[in-house]
Amino acid sequence: MVCFRLSPVPGSGLVLLCLVLGAVSSYALELNLTDSEKALCLYAKWQMNFTIPYETTSKSYKTVTISNFGTPTYNGSICGDNQNGSRIAVQFGSGFSWIVNFTKSVSVYSIDSISFSYNTGDNTTFPDAKDKGILTVNESVAFKIPLNDIFRCNSLSTLVKNDVVQNYWDVHVQAFVQNGTVSTNEYLCEKDNTTTTVAPIVPTTVPSPTTTSSPTTTPSPKEKPDVGSYLVKNGSDTCLLATMGLQLNVTHDKVASVININPNVTGYSGSCHPQTALLRLNSSNIKYLDFVFAVKNENRFYLKEVNVSMYLANGSVFSFANNNLSYWDAPLGSSYMCNKEQTVSVSGEFQINTFDLRVQPFNVKDGKYSTAQECSLDDDTILIPIIVGAGLSGLIIVIVIAYLIGRRKSYAGYQTL
Ligand SMILES: *[C@@H]1O[C@H](CO)[C@@H](O)[C@H](O)[C@H]1NC(C)=O
Numbered sequence: 001m002v003c004f005r006l007s008p009v010p011g012s013g014l015v016l017l018c019l020v021l022g023a024v025s026s027y028a029l030e031l032n033l034t035d036s037e038k039a040l041c042l043y044a045k046w047q048m049n050f051t052i053p054y055e056t057t058s059k060s061y062k063t064v065t066i067s068n069f070g071t072p073t074y075n076g077s078i079c080g081d082n083q084n085g086s087r088i089a090v091q092f093g094s095g096f097s098w099i100v101n102f103t104k105s106v107s108v109y110s111i112d113s114i115s116f117s118y119n120t121g122d123n124t125t126f127p128d129a130k131d132k133g134i135l136t137v138n139e140s141v142a143f144k145i146p147l148n149d150i151f152r153c154n155s156l157s158t159l160v161k162n163d164v165v166q167n168y169w170d171v172h173v174q175a176f177v178q179n180g181t182v183s184t185n186e187y188l189c190e191k192d193n194t195t196t197t198v199a200p201i202v203p204t205t206v207p208s209p210t211t212t213s214s215p216t217t218t219p220s221p222k223e224k225p226d227v228g229s230y231l232v233k234n235g236s237d238t239c240l241l242a243t244m245g246l247q248l249n250v251t252h253d254k255v256a257s258v259i260n261i262n263p264n265v266t267g268y269s270g271s272c273h274p275q276t277a278l279l280r281l282n283s284s285n286i287k288y289l290d291f292v293f294a295v296k297n298e299n300r301f302y303l304k305e306v307n308v309s310m311y312l313a314n315g316s317v318f319s320f321a322n323n324n325l326s327y328w329d330a331p332l333g334s335s336y337m338c339n340k341e342q343t344v345s346v347s348g349e350f351q352i353n354t355f356d357l358r359v360q361p362f363n364v365k366d367g368k369y370s371t372a373q374e375c376s377l378d379d380d381t382i383l384i385p386i387i388v389g390a391g392l393s394g395l396i397i398v399i400v401i402a403y404l405i406g407r408r409k410s411y412a413g414y415q416t417l
Pocket residue numbers: 030031032
């Protein structure tokens with residue numbers, strides 16, 4: 001049995017609401033949050049329940065499920081903006097609360113973290129709890145949704161943190177709603193989207209006629225990816241330039257798949273703003289691969305964020321994101337260059353190896369790269385500096401040729417997209 005004491009009702013003291021488990025299904029929660037101009041800024045409708053184990057005074061453990069939220073309040077929910085992010089805050093029962101935070105970047109918004117607080121001092125829900133007090137479980141989610149899309153997930157999503165089980169289903173949510181109207185573009189969770197038809201990424205493409213049991217036993221020959229040239233325009237002016245060979249390294253179910261991006265079949269787009277710039281690549285296997293650049297200290301740029309969503313062998317969509325990167329740092333008005341192989345580590349499961357890299361995300365003049373700041377060189381490289389006097393300008397161009405020595409680590413699969 002789950003009981004909730006609801007907020008005081010005038011004249012009747014505390015109302016006690018008790019439910020027999022299983023007899024009553026949980027109710028949908030719904031929130032239409034509006035900004036100071038009364039325009040809708042966040043829409044959410046969802047169902048959830050929580051299962052909480054707790055220790056009793058008799059040193060045994062009990063489990064309680066909370067699935068009815070009575071008449072919740074949404075105090076502390078905020079619309080947010082580029083700086084502050086958005087938030088849904090729900091209060092229910094006595095001392096229970098649920099908070100989900102959203103942040104916004106150039107092309108996506110993300111469900112950042114979900115935090116659930118429960119009050120074991122609530123004697124009706126936890127009558128015999130040994131420790132009384134408010135406990136919080138906080139889970140970092142980092143799930144990205146394209147800006148201006150509504151996220152839908154009718155399927156069940158389960159989070160488990162500190163033995164507290166959180167179930168979510170029939171979820172509809174859009175933060176940072178534009179122009180006061182909920183989007184008609186739906187972004188589905190993997191479980192809801194059953195129409196995946198694109199060619200999957202297979203962990204290894206090395207044909208192995210003798211065995212099908214282990215794809216990790218046949219290390220493939222290493223090939224450098226082809227170098228692609230990408231540019232983004234602002235009106236008719238080029239505002240972002242990138243030249244690079246890209247190799248993705250995805251570890252899924254403990255198998256690393258190494259995928260070279262073939263520029264011949266890779267599309268690109270993006271956008272430029274004063275403080276941020278976006279380069280987005282896509283192909284039949286890559287829904288999107290975003291490089292987001294930012295300005296820091298008003299005089300340097302760097303690669304701040306990488307978001308990727310790609311299709312895997314089983315047809316599922318794999319997404320990684322990190323908006324706290326610090327790569328490819330160079331002064332504004334110059335470009336960043338690194339010919340040797342460099343690794344951008346987006347997460348433990350997703351890395352990007354770059355080759356013959358040159359990028360300039362800001363202050364591009366006449367569609368050309370400005371002078372390059374080169375990457376610092378590792379100890380295991382041999383440097384052959386060639387100094388060339390450059391005629392009238394008197395510039396000295398230093399060409400550094402770096403030969404990488406040292407073995408490559410072996411890897412499980414290899415494939416060209
Ligand atoms: C939110 O807005 C929708 C559409 O206008 C409406 O159907 C729904 O009843 C509203 N829900 C709440 C809780 O205000």
